[in-house]
Amino acid sequence: MATQAEAIKAVEAEHLLQVFRRIPLVFTRGQGSYLFDTDDRPYLDFVSGLGVASLGHANAELAAAVADQARTLIHTSNLYFHPLQGEVGRRLTALSGLPRAFFCNSGTEAIEGCLKFARRFWYTRGEPRPRVVALERSFHGRTLGALSTTWEPAYRVPFEPLLDVTFVSPNEPSALSAACGPDVAAIIVEPIQGEGGVWPLTAAFAEAVTAACEASGALLIADEIQCGLGRTGAPFHSATLGLRPDLMALGKALGAGVPIGAVLLRQRVADAVSPGDHGGTYGGNLLACRAALVFLEAMAQGGLERVQQAGARLETGLRELATHHAQIRDIRGAGLMRGLEVPDAAVQVVEGAMSRGLLLNRTAGTVVRMLPPLTVSDQEIDEALRILGETLASLP
Ligand SMILES: Cc1ncc(COP(=O)(O)O)c(C=O)c1O
Structure with a gap:
């Protein structure tokens, strides 16, 4: 018997134009900064549908x-x-x-x-x-x-x-x-x-x-x-x-x-x-x-100020990580749009973080990009930094 995820992938393989190289995850629901796959495994989402889920997932309002x-x-x-x-x-x-x-x-x-x-x-x-x-x-x-x-x-x-x-x-x-x-x-x-x-x-x-x-x-x-x-x-x-x-x-x-x-x-x-x-x-x-x-x-009701605080926390944490992990050659961006230049290991960082329940996105070959929901909490930023640190530490 095919799992739910396998069945979903099989229908796509048969019927959809094969124009996307999809990552083999199937998400069926979200809550705040988290996405859940077909086994209800949570993933902390620092991609937010490529900068789209600005208020997080399943925002009640x-x-x-x-x-x-x-x-x-x-x-x-x-x-x-x-x-x-x-x-x-x-x-x-x-x-x-x-x-x-x-x-x-x-x-x-x-x-x-x-x-x-x-x-x-x-x-x-x-x-x-x-x-x-x-x-x-x-x-x-x-x-x-x-x-x-x-x-x-x-x-x-x-x-x-x-x-x-x-x-x-x-x-x-x-x-x-x-x-x-x-x-x-x-x-x-x-x-x-x-x-x-x-x-x-x-x-x-x-x-x-x-x-x-x-x-x-x-x-x-x-x-x-x-x-x-x-x-x-x-x-x-x-x-x-x-x-x-x-x-x-x-x-x-x-x-x-x-x-x-x-x-x-x-x-x-x-x-x-x-x-x-x-x-x-x-x-x-x-x-x-x-x-x-x-x-x-x-955004008018304090959202912008919150992004400033969250962005500063993320940047401080990333700079701290870079002092311990020489693989990070550069940190760029502003607010909650950040890119880490990881020339030799961007794929490994994204895949390693994913296996630990953190979604990141690789762009331009060597850059690990972060675009979390604008509503991301301090605890979620800290958790993402922890997983990223663990991932970097595990690299050869
Ligand atoms: C800077 C920029 N311009 C344009 C686009 C295209 O937007 P869309 O994918 O909604 O057509 C994107 C999408 O990633 C983008 O990042």
Whole structure:
């Protein structure tokens, strides 16, 4: 007799497009910062569905709000008004200082929106600009526009030709101005590069971005999909770096697990967009907006301050671990977005921690990434550090 987990894997193997290399765990429920597999074994979740389960799993308030919304009204399309979309927009524009919001369903769609609105801006001015400047190590999504701005050649090359994008090294501020001419519609950056290995942009590079935008006129797109919305303890990491984006892409944490993405726009960009220029059936429906309101309220009610405390505790603990374990070559990130550079043993660390009941994620080959729920407790941080220390100590 196949176990429940084996049966689930067999159905997938037979019927699903094999596009994901899944880790062989099957989760059936969650509670707070823990996931439970088919044998009800608990795993402390420091991945949070890749930065999505911002309020933890099975959050009671979120569940009640989503259930109430499902009983009331889930979806009407963007043909009509409903009471929640404007309210999410009001809160996001107040948080960001960008006065206009557009809603979609995912991060990659938010990037598509940013790219389209940037093009629309230049088209309206009568000087179409076809080119975009992006950064090496960037990850902006998998749809064709977003993919064009994603660095990893293995993701991009099989789908070429894509948009005209010039990639610049984030280690070379001086290269940026050279790459930006009068044909560049926008520069797109992640304030902290997530998939690329948790690399915050340096102050020098942030200054070069601002200077290149000023000199060339290019719009600035900040991809805050992973590092934004409280992940670093600030509403947006672009503001921490002193960047002044014209467009911002949001996703992940916003719906706390219910899919929603958003584009925030400066007024002069919003002014270039006319009814019918862009849209979507689902974007900003009542269910997604209700979830986003629960998340945004939690951040407003002390959530951000809590991430600051939790992030400081995690960083202190990681730095302490690094003094005992030479395998950790670097610790990067901010708040509850951390990456450990473990050049020779990232796979072993992730697998060893998993076997001890801690979920971590490897990215960029050598980096062990931590993206716990923003609601993670001090005890859970300490437990994760204990398991990580035990795992590192067990390595040859
Ligand atoms: C910085 C960044 N941008 C864009 C995306 C794409 O978001 P989604 O997977 O929701 O399409 C991701 C996803 O990992 C991301 O981390």
